Amino acid sequence: MILSFDQVTYHYPGSAKPALDDVSFELQEGEFCLLAGLSGHGKTTLLHAACGLVPHFHGGTFAGTVSLAGLDTREHGPAHLGGHAGVLFQDPETQLVMSSVRAELALALESRDHSAAAVARGVEEVALALGIDALLDRSTHELSGGEKQRVALGAALAGRPKVVLLDEPTSQLDPVAGDELIGLLRRLNEEWETTIVLAEHRLERCLGAADRVISLEAGRVSHDGDPKSFLKWAAQHEPSLQTPGAKLFALAGLKPAPVGVKQARATLRAHGLLGKDVDPPSVGPSASVVEEARRSGRVRGLRSVLGRKEDAPTALRMKGVWHELRDGPAILRGVELTVVPGESVALMGRNGAGKSTLLRHAAGLMEPTRGRVERAGRVALLLQNPGDYLIHERVAEEASVAALAAVGLAGMAERNPKDLSGGERQRLALAIVIGGAGEAPAVLALDEPTRGMDRGAKADLARDLRRRADEGQAVIVATHDPEFAAACARRAVLLADGRVIADGSAAELLAGGWYFATETARILGGAGGALLPEEGAELLRAPAALEVVA
């Protein structure tokens, strides 16, 4: 047994509600355990308790016993426990404490008095294992978000810990980097028997790699079992924790709920819903796609994509926009983008592709070094961290009554913004940038708005954005989450290396890829342009659809 919780109850200082409530479980060496649960239900606290930050660092009231590698966390602090557990949190910026990557990787080993030779070997090995050897002499502050996360993971692994604790490590990564990270964790688990405890909202990304899922609800363990039993439990007790694949199967009346794409396709094949020789997913919008899209309400977006005219009214037009750094590369390279009122656009691409810079140009926070940006009115831009907007003590001081009402926070005017949940903070920040008085913004732009959000909060935000688009506002969302992009956007734009490399309907773009595709689309092989479980289920239920899928 490498990690055990025995009747652990924990209250943060000054909090009457327990963050962990009578939590008990045991983890054996080499297990890959996924922590599931809605935001604020105890996943992060559980990880902090496992590595000793709770209670040593956070204080509060602690009852019960947590044992890590045989060490009681009440007697051993995080510094001692850190020798056995590597920890990786959500924000890599706060986990890099040294100026260079080499120094960062060496710190944990040097702190524990390893010899110079052991430090050099440890740094070299972990850099090679994570593929970051080319970064060793780089400064930590000039790394991209994905690179920082890998370096932080490297720093956590440098001491070859028996357990790795990870708190939403993929939330800031693009789908490619996110999948690479999960693959790496699986390799660590399989090749070196490293115990992995991973808290994650996007379960579809890592459920296939896990041996066990522990679900938390209000600080209590609500389910503890293998991924299959978890999906069964989630379908009955907490549908918002279902993966899109499981939801697709539930809606289509198929069983068992699939743990991954491979299993889902095997089940479909067994039910005769998928041909043995499936063609590669079609990329162009075929007649059936258009027909399906029309039925699912995507027709308006398709029209705007396929039938756009040059003289149509535009909310935003970027003409050959370049952003070139004085002593660095070009971040945007001749971007051409037109967004019409009522259109909702998902901006996708890898970390560093230029999505955030594009949105800053759209909002006028940056001036192009070449090219032009035309705006039909104000562009309201919501940046990545909603906390950066919140500077007052009361919600009412942050935004007007009308703006608060528009985002559904009218009843929270007297609360402190810092006491709001992640989703509520996001809505408050949205109210701030939209503003109450004066003309409504012509364009609403959001940069990675779903970081750290659970599926329910994401669904609420997607609904809100769709409503705004239906009311005639142009909406642009930069996101790494294909599921969210599919839920809120009718058009998708793919950026790479500062260029628009693909621009089409969401059904067209998010159905045919490996990485930039929803789980439903990957299960159905992109058939029918179905992106969301509801659309996929409709396709599977319709007799004519069988032809399309197979």
Next chain:
Amino acid sequence: MNTRLLFYRRLASPLHATRAGVGATWALALTAAALVLYNPLSLAALALAVLGAGACAGVGRHLAGTLRTAMIVGLPIVAINVLASREGLTVFARLGDLGPFGQGNLTVEAVVYGAVIALKVTLLMLITTLASLAVDPDELLRGFRRLSFRSALTASLATRMIPVLGADARRLAEAQRTRPEDPARGVRGRVALLSAIVGGSLERAMEVAATLELRGFAVAAEGRSGARRLRLWGSRPRGPGTRLLGSRARRSRAQRSHARGSGIRVGRPWSRHDFAFTCSALAVLALALAGRLSGAASFEAYPLVKMQVGAGTFVLCAALVAAVLLPFADRRGIDQ
């Protein structure tokens, strides 16, 4: 991300390729030369050499920025010296009786001396900028960890926190720019913004502290200070408590010895650039001292300006420039 803050970035230059200790020693030698020399010609030559070194190290643009700032700093230095100094014989303006400050006579010598001090300050700013951009602070501070692990690590952390907090402040400012109304309007708004910035910095510090805890900072500090304490106690065992501490110390030493394995020390071999910059540092120091002692770089501001300007002075200036810049001529073995 672009930033105006000055911090180390590894670039492809001979100065970046040297070990941090050598780079820092070279910068110290330049600093010493700037302090020893007073002759404006030799100071100007040194300033030119430092600017050239900055250009060769790929940080010329940053040094140009520092030069602009130094000029802004230099003007008040000259003005204050002119107003405060009561030395010099060549009066160019009389301000009359200034009460407790005496006669307000402004002299040419005070202007010249003020300008020399301003030039020295400019040089020191340029050298500091160059060193902070081209000498790896982590590598440098690692050397000090043997003396005081906690202090050296804290210093490393401080150097890392500068760009992090700078980025946080920029992000916060950018978020405020996207608001339709200016939130920092009025005193209350400004106070709220300031408290958000301070609060954010504290939160950031707490998060970094948690990371440091997990990386074993406390263990390292405990281990090292504990080892020191134990050595002191171990030399004069008194009573059972002492014996316990002594036995712990022996065990700790044995463990450390075991951890170091066969005791193989992996040293970094001296590169051609390490040698070149060490020679350059020695040459700069020697030239500065020689110039001062031989009179080739002699200078007196008071009571009348006397400055040596001869062949020796020009040879010294040329030698200073060459000594500073020659190590940059060899670019073999530089990572691109």
